[in-house]
Amino acid sequence: MRFSASSAALWLACSIGLVAADSTIDENGIKSIPLRTHNLASPYLDSAMQSRWWDFGGNTIVRADQYVRLSSDKPSQEGWLFSRVPLTATNWEIEVEFKIHGSGNLHGDGFAMWLTKQRATPGPVFGSVDAFNGLAIFFDTYKNNRPGTVFPYVMSMMGDGHAIYDKANDGKDNEFMGCSARGIRNANIPTKARLTYFQDKELKLELQYRQEGQWELCFETNDPPMLPSVAYLGFSAETGELSDNHDIINVQTKNLYNTNRGDNGRPSSPGMEKGRKAGKDRNHAPKSEGSWGWFLFKIFMFFAVIGGGYVGYTAWRAQQKRSHRF
Structure with missing residues (x-):
């Protein structure tokens, strides 16, 4: 399966959206994550x-x-x-x-x-x-x-x-x-x-x-x-x-x-x-007093962004090389 940079970005956005959809923030600014x-x-x-x-x-x-x-x-x-x-x-x-x-x-x-x-x-x-x-x-x-x-x-x-x-x-x-x-x-x-x-x-x-x-x-x-x-x-x-x-x-x-x-x-x-x-x-x-769960979530999302970008960039470079052959 081949991924373009746009596909990788879309996948990452959907993943973030699914996680964010489960979390809520009340009137006191308290965010809850299941x-x-x-x-x-x-x-x-x-x-x-x-x-x-x-x-x-x-x-x-x-x-x-x-x-x-x-x-x-x-x-x-x-x-x-x-x-x-x-x-x-x-x-x-x-x-x-x-x-x-x-x-x-x-x-x-x-x-x-x-x-x-x-x-x-x-x-x-x-x-x-x-x-x-x-x-x-x-x-x-x-x-x-x-x-x-x-x-x-x-x-x-x-x-x-x-x-x-x-x-x-x-x-x-x-x-x-x-x-x-x-x-x-x-x-x-x-x-x-x-x-x-x-x-x-x-x-x-x-x-x-x-x-x-x-x-x-x-x-x-x-x-x-x-x-x-x-x-x-x-x-x-x-x-x-x-x-x-x-x-x-x-x-x-x-x-x-x-x-x-x-x-x-x-x-x-x-x-x-x-x-x-x-x-x-x-x-x-x-x-x-910070939440370790929230901290780890941010670390996970940070590496997910880097990983998604890397996948997209690698796929783009491979496509560029193939196009130069013809």
């Missing part, structure tokens, strides 16, 4: 009954047209779903559609969302490993021993690789921030969670469970914990004597980049809620 390596949607599996970007195990069931069921409404089940590659973006947003439902009046135990160094390791904490390193969000539907707290309860925990989750007290002493979410189980609308992270600037969790399109702030802080530089995105669930179906329906992950010059992180909003627990003060070494 991360296909951390997205999940029906039919979930390829023709070989595998997923290119995700692993699953335990009692997990995949129904290609509906859900990835981490645990069924049966006693003593646990299952997990984890990304195969780590999430290395500096700033990101993860939106998850899930469903917690069952037939009994008594139900449990719940499911968890993970951003941790560990991956695909079964354990006693909502179906995954204890003493983890990273961030966990627990959607706890069964109250063990936590007076004064309304369940279901959604809480975050930062693990340092040594801390043990206090299961007997529903993680009371482990909590970073959290909120009650009565109505999140057996909801009549699609239930969703949206976790947004800007390094050193913001960690925010929003929930949709009361009305479609209406997001409830669960917690927010402008002093977020430092997450591991290499963290895997995952989900897990467990049931004990009581049970529920815990389904993951859709996962959308985006790399975020502030296009406003001079500030690569999201500006902190005034009066930001600290949540139930603001956590201890943290001193972080100064870090570059």
Whole structure:
């Protein structure tokens, strides 16, 4: 196949257009670029009954047209779903559609969302490993021993690789921030969670469970914990004597980049809620706030332009030589 310089330029323009078409910029100048390596949607599996970007195990069931069921409404089940590659973006947003439902009046135990160094390791904490390193969000539907707290309860925990989750007290002493979410189980609308992270600037969790399109702030802080530089995105669930179906329906992950010059992180909003627990003060070494994902994208496009130009020039030179022969 022969390429003219104009053909090479057209191919390059189309490639750039396809990538740009997937990205959006909101009213605050925040550009979002989908991360296909951390997205999940029906039919979930390829023709070989595998997923290119995700692993699953335990009692997990995949129904290609509906859900990835981490645990069924049966006693003593646990299952997990984890990304195969780590999430290395500096700033990101993860939106998850899930469903917690069952037939009994008594139900449990719940499911968890993970951003941790560990991956695909079964354990006693909502179906995954204890003493983890990273961030966990627990959607706890069964109250063990936590007076004064309304369940279901959604809480975050930062693990340092040594801390043990206090299961007997529903993680009371482990909590970073959290909120009650009565109505999140057996909801009549699609239930969703949206976790947004800007390094050193913001960690925010929003929930949709009361009305479609209406997001409830669960917690927010402008002093977020430092997450591991290499963290895997995952989900897990467990049931004990009581049970529920815990389904993951859709996962959308985006790399975020502030296009406003001079500030690569999201500006902190005034009066930001600290949540139930603001956590201890943290001193972080100064870090570059730019998005590595965006930086690598620009490097890729730079070499793509050079490569396209070289292909076009080589084809043009070859055509010129052939024309001089006659």
